[in-house]
Amino acid sequence: MNNISHIHSCYGCAVCAIACPKKIIDVRLNSNGFYEPYITDGAKCVNCGLCLEVCSYNHSEIALNELPKVSYGAWSKEKSVRHICASGGVGFEIGRYLIGKGYKAIGVKYDVKRAKAEHYVASSVDEFILSMGSKYIQSYTLSGFKGINRKDKFLVSGTPCQIDSLRRYINKMKCSENFVLLDFFCHGVPSKFVWDKYIKEQQDKLGNIDFVSWRNKQNGWHDSWAMTISPSDSGKVVDWYDSYNLLTKVSHPNK
Template identity: 55%
Template sequence: MSNNISSIHNCYGCGVCAAACAKKIIEIKLNDKGFYEPRIINTNKCTNCGLCMDVCAFNHQELANDEQRPLKSYAAWSKEYAVQRKCSSGGVGYELGRTLLTQGYQVCGVRYNPEGNRAEHYIASTPEELIPAIGSKYIQSYTVDGFRAIDRKKKYLVTGTPCQMDSFRRYIRKFKVEDNFVLMDFFCHSVPSMLAWKQYLHIVEQTVGKVNYVSWRNKRTGWHDSWAMSIDGEKTADKVNWHDSYNLLIREKKNYLYSRLSQGDIFYNLFLGDFCCNRACQKECKYKYNQSSADIRIGDLWGKTYSKNEDGVSALVAFTQKGCEIVQQLNCQLTEHPFEIVAEGQMKQNCHTAHLAAIAWKWLLSGKYKDAKDWKRLILAEKVLQLPKRVIRKIKSYL
């Protein structure tokens, strides 16, 4: 049996195996369901060294982090108000990158590439180059180019999903260069299929034209209602149109679209409603809540403690002694809390499957674009099915 990733399917799609392969014969491509998956493109060159399997988090039950428990946990936000307001929560991720850049590190973060309609890892060497990494990107990132650009002899902050960071720690440990790296992950829901993102872009581009900028979080209506898509396109218009066509568009001004989850945004409903999650996120994820192989984990500090704060508060957790030391260097307001408070509102179990996910997958896999009205009806039907049975019976009694 070959000692390589040829037997790995429906995995996390972290891409570390491709970055680690000395022969560069592993590529990461979207599979039929719209998730990244490795495959060997030239089996004749494979030496069966086993490195790709060694670094694969999907291939291991245990986490790479030896400590495997939170050491310190904080509520945190940037002391620079503009950073706090611009970022998804409190701006801690950006402040971490900016701090380490001054110490000779480079940052391997994630930006959105509108040309390829994808999120991708890249290398930032200056605060200006770090700016595209600000904010969440709620689609699976293509890591290979960014990870391959890393020089293991230099110092880096590497950010990504928990599974990406678990594999990456195995990679740098294999080459005995852990001291050169700081790893940061985040509280992760799951990754949605890129087929869903493609469907969403098709709907959006009918209004704004070719998309050239996407922001997944926006605090215009406050941090607690910040699940909002801000999208710029190439179309232009002569006037401002106020409407809520399909409950998708809240405001259209020239080439601009602003759409919130609370107002029925289709992408957020498909993603957070678990219509199109990666099977590995549902069945194989071992990184929920207090499980991490990174040095630092960040996220939104939901819950009662900061329920009246609308500027944004980050959950900040150090999982290693290195993480504890770096946290104290940040240009952030830090308030230490028990982990249970910092992680309040974060998922303790893997994401489930929506009742009507089979219908969503049938539509996504058909290769045909569905109208926004169809998606809205499916989402509404799912919400009805989630109502208590007594409520459903009462609704039926009025029909």
Template identity: 75%
Template sequence: MNNISHIHSCYGCAVCAMACPKKIIDIHLNSNGFYEPYITDESKCVNCGLCLDVCSYTHTETALKEKPKVSYGAWSKEVSVRRVSASGGVGFEIGRYLIEQGYKAIGVKYSLENRRAEHYVAETVEDFIFSMGSKYIQSYTLSGFKGINRKDKFLITGTPCQIDSLRRYICRMKCEEHFILMDFFCHGVPSSHVWHKYVKEQQKVLGLLEFVSWRNKLNGWHDSWAMVLDGSKQQGEVVDWHDFYNMLIKGKKKIVNSRWTQGDAFYNMFLGNNCLGKACYKHCKFKYDCSSADVRIGDMWGNTYATEDKGVTACVAFTERGKKVLMNINCELNEYPFEQVAEGQIKAPITYPLGWSVVIQAAKSSIISMKQLVFISRVVGKINKIIK
């Protein structure tokens, strides 16, 4: 069949489901905890091949053949936005600017009810606030992508692989001029089994979770969204932006800040690189300066802002449309060569680890704790280093 029925362990972007004229493609979590497509009724497939045409996973090159046009170190001129953003707040400012220009913004928010990151459509700046901050888990895209049409204008933010498929889709539909696509320097996505195990253990101590922020720059409790809405400048003690993996979790019983540098179990797994999707290792073609987005954002690590603790966004325009957007947002922009802006970013796909399946099976197991899972992952990591 000329369809995605043979595709497994892909990027899970679900753009194939959008493209299908018969609407017989859906996505679900596979046994390893990653989204992949499936056909709900193969008897209705007409073999048009559209699902494969828009599928980034089935192509060896990126949809956009552009290299960086201009690169900046940047941050929002609004203090409250910069304080609660993962880096400098440029992603939010791009969304705010485009919404004010009549665009709808499709970003990602965390659903406490479903324990997952979900794409959604924001038509107001107030709605878009919920997309602020990084979410280091794979997103369920159909919740937002179903809202895409050819008559409205959209800003869409996603992982590089999601954006590459979307670029193929809007080119196929001949409506590129209605879209601004934004991705980010991507590490990879971990298995949902890891996140669900982590949440389950956190809830035993904290109670039912009410708020999660993966990249928190303040100690103590604060409502990031409220801070932006009311312009608050001082809530909580500021921590160093360079100590960047600082999880803030609020439960009904308790609040906790949990940092990677202090042994947070989720970050140990995520940054240990042994529980990422297979496609993140074997099929990633989007590292460093390879993107199909109009704009790429991330943290500007390296020496340029080594003494800056408030957060700086690395932002790169790959198209003239992206460049024009950056020139109009409410941000301080400082131009640098791409190599300087991208200093510290991963340049090549992470090597697939021997023992990956052992880690994934351990993550699925109900009798293995997060602490034991981290230990197993570290053992796998050491074995891979010895072999390498």
């Protein structure tokens, strides 16, 4: 079959699912806890090969072959943005600017009830605020990427592998002029099963959790491994350093 049925342990970007004209591709966690596409009804496949054409995992070359002309370092001028964001807030500022120009912004938010990072579509700056701060787990892209169409303008933020596949898709659909694609340095992601196990352990100790923040700046900029988890019923947070050692509990600054 000329489809992704033979592809396993890929990047899990789900662009193949939105490219499929028969809508017979879905995404689920594989046995190792990473997102992977699968064919829901092989009998409906027409062997068009679009799913393979847009798949960055299926190509050794990158989709964008232009060398960068110049590079810059930047950060948000707004103190509150810099405080909330994991780095300097540039991603949020680009999104805020483009939303003001009529774009929709597709970023990643964390669903605390399902302990899940997922892409979503923001049509306003208020909606885009949910994307602030990095999430160091694999994102479920399909919920956001399904909102992509060929008539609206979009900013899409994601990892390099996600953006490479998406670039192939919009080039194939001949609508690349409607998109601004934004990726970032990525060092890989842990299994969702590891994250679920960690959250379960914290819930057993602390109760239901209503807030999670990676690289929290409560103790300044230089504790870049600091993580904050806030249980909903205790008014306390857990500061987790270096992903291994539980050091202290402190009062939540917003309580």
